[in-house]
Structure formats: C-alpha cells, structure tokens
Amino acid sequence: MESRDPRFDGWFYVGVATTGVYCRPSCPAVMPKRQNVRLFPSAHAAQAGGFRACKRCRPDAAPGSPEWNLRTDLAARAMRLIADGVVDREGVAGLCRRLGYSERQVHRQLVAEVGAGAQALARAQRARTARMLLESSGLPVSDVAFAAGFASIRQFNVTMRQAYGSTPSAMRGDRRAALGVIGLRLAFRPPMDVRAMLEHLGTQALPGIEQYGEGYMRSLDLPHAPGVVTLTEVPGACYVGCELRLDDLRDLAAAVGRCRRLLDLDADQHAIDAFLAADPLLGPSVAARPGLRVPGHVDPYELAVRTVLGERASKIVERYGRPLPNPIGAVTHTFPVLATLATARLDDDLKIARPLVEALMDGSLRLDEAADPQEAGKRLTDLPGLGEREVALIRMRALRDPDVRLNHPDEDRWRPWRSYAAQHLPAA
Secondary structure, eight states, X not given: OTTOOGGGBTTBEEEETTTTEEXXXXXXXXXXXXXXXXXXXXXXXXXXXXXXXXXXXXGGGSOOOTHHHHOOSHHHHHHHHHHTTHHHHHHHHHHHHHHTSOHHHHHHHHHHHHSSOHHHHHHHHHHHHXXXXXXXXXXXXXXXXXXXXXXXXXXXXXXXXXXXXXXXXXXXXXXXXXXTEEEEEEEOOSOOOHHHHHHHHHHTOOTBTEEESSSEEEEEEOSSSEEEEEEEOOTTOSEEEEEEEESSGGGHHHHHHHHHHHHTTTOOHHHHHHHHHTSTTTHHHHHHSTTOOOOOOSOHHHHHHHHHHGGGHHHHHHHHOEEEEEEETTEEEEOOOHHHHHHSOOOGGGGGGHHHHHHHHHTSSOOSTTOOHHHHHHHHHHXXXXXXXXXXXXXXXXXXXXXXXXOOTTGGGGTTOHHHHHHHTTTO
C-alpha cells in the first residue's frame, strides 16, 4: 500500500473507516492511518461490509484475483460460477446443485474465504454490470436495472447508492454510444503481450466463428442470446479494448467473464515471468517476450471438440453451426451446441469426437467452472480418440490448469507454471 504497487490490485481491497470508501492498494489518495484501515479479500466483501467504491481508483474494475483461477476447492469453483452469472440465472440453489453441496456449506465456505455469501457476491456483480451499462450505453435507467439482473428499480437504486455512493442517473457516461455496442476496458496486471495473444487466437480462427484483422472478433454463445465481441490491443495501456454486441444485455457479465478467461487477464504475470526468467533455457525467451499468457476459452465444450477435430472442425460449423441473427463481417455463426452434435450423423472423419460429445452430454465429463481439473483430466485420458497432446491442451485451455505436464526433460524445474513455460518453449 505504501509503495502503491499496482501488481497487488485485485489481490485485496482497502476499506477506510473514516470515509466509508474502499480502494485498490495502488490508490493515489492520501494514505490512511493504520487504525482506520480494514482489509478485504474481495470487492464484494468490502461492499457487504458497508463500504462504497472509490471514484478515483475504481477498485471494482481492477483485475480479478488470480487465486480463483488457480485453486480447485469449493470456494474457488463457486466464485467462478458466480462470475459467470449462475446465481442470477439459477439462484443460490442452482449454484449449490452444480457444486454438489448444501446451501449452508457453500455459504459458510464463501463467508470464510471472501467475507460474503453467494447472494451478496451476486448483488455486487449486478452493481458492477449496471455501472458498465450506465457508462457505456444510452439505455434508459430502468432498462439498465433489469438488464443487470435487478428485480426492481427500488432495489437497483438502493444497491447503487450503497456500492458507489451515487445515483444511477449521476453515473451516466456517453449517451452517444452506438446502439447495441458496449465499449469496455478489460484491465490486466502488466506485463502482457496482448498482440501475441490476439495473433495466436487469430492464427487458429475458425471460419464463420472467428475473424482476425485489426482486432480479434468472434461469436459468443451466451446464456440468453448470442453475441459478438471484438478485442483489440491498446498500446501502452494496462487494458484490452473490448466491444460487445449483445442481443440480450442480461448476458453482459457472462460475456465479460468469458473474455477475461479467453485472454487470461487475471494471471499474476509478474510473478510467473520472474520465476521462469531464472531458468537457463527459458530465461532468454522470457526477457525477449515478457507477458506471454496461456490462451483460454469462451466455451470449454467448444474448445474441447475443436481440439479433438483440429482443422476438421470447420465442417462442423458449416453443417451444424447456428446462424447469428445479426452477423458481423465474416462472423456469421455460433459453434453448434452439444445436443446438436450428439444427434448429428457425423462423417467418418468427424466421428472421432463422438466419445467426447457423449461424455459431455451424459455428465460423466465436466469442463465447466464447477469441474475438478484432476478428475476431468483422468476422464479425458480414458476417452478414445484423445492423445496426450489433446488432453494437455484441453487441461491447459479449457480447465485453465497452470501446471500441465509437457513431456519435456526439464519440466520439473518449471513447476508450478509448466503451462506458461510451454508458451516460451518454441523460442527456447
């Protein structure tokens, strides 16, 4: 806090009792007295504790804690599902069903870990979604309230005052924003080679689903309706430019979360690079290209099927992809859903994906945010048609395992960051 180090933004939050405001550790405001400081493990916990967001450092827009991507325990899986909007769509009961625990157990674990229960965490997320809509769209305030997931205007107004100390009308941004286009800044902790990430995604672009040019564009199959996102590099900035076109604004929080997972934006890259830079083999590559991250996914099931099929996945899109109501450029479809693939009559060269699709459909294999990476990895290994390379890629990208085995003679010294070491191996 005293050095105002931005690397710790998102790791913890600072509440100041005398002002009722909570900040990032790097906030440039006057340093508070120690006896007036309360520390919180999440922005949600700070809001649940009665603190409102600082208007100067905007702590609720900080990169998320990398902890939730690395851990596989109950609290971490719950945090990932809440971020994807499961509580808004299915309620706390639906969240607990996915996790396989009682509501009491989940509540107790979340309060112990992050200082707030599932309902409070979801309410804080709704407030953050509403702020993004208020600042980036010209929607009426009432439409913003319901799009963010609030049940009533009164609840919306009360929550926004508590979270930000301001009325929704006073938080208005540029009303001239293009209709249906939401422009956002997706923050990350430096360093990050944004261009390398977008180029990597672009080289693997699937026709109809993705397009790469001035930026990376792709379709999104979201809970309520499809959408399209465009991601661009902003030179010198600690954020990625993001333009979302959503057919249903209730999908905003889910879309943002999936874009962050795709780009690995919540990684503690400074610590990862510092560890790998000390290695004699990888050190020169890390020095030359700092900030190489592990590409993620916007849909773990799509990624798994594409990994198994390789270049043949384009045939799947041509035959079974779902046309977008509002196509943009070469992005015209979303990837076919599992139910469609499970009943489709696939050609011989596409049948290799059948065991994977059936395992995903019957629930014997789970790759969503509630999945256990170790169990999913064992199940993947047992499936016909998947070799070591395919299993490693699915674990690395769909399950976001930071320490996937590489079958390299030096790999033990790269633990626990073998997935990140893999990004430097071609150059090394």
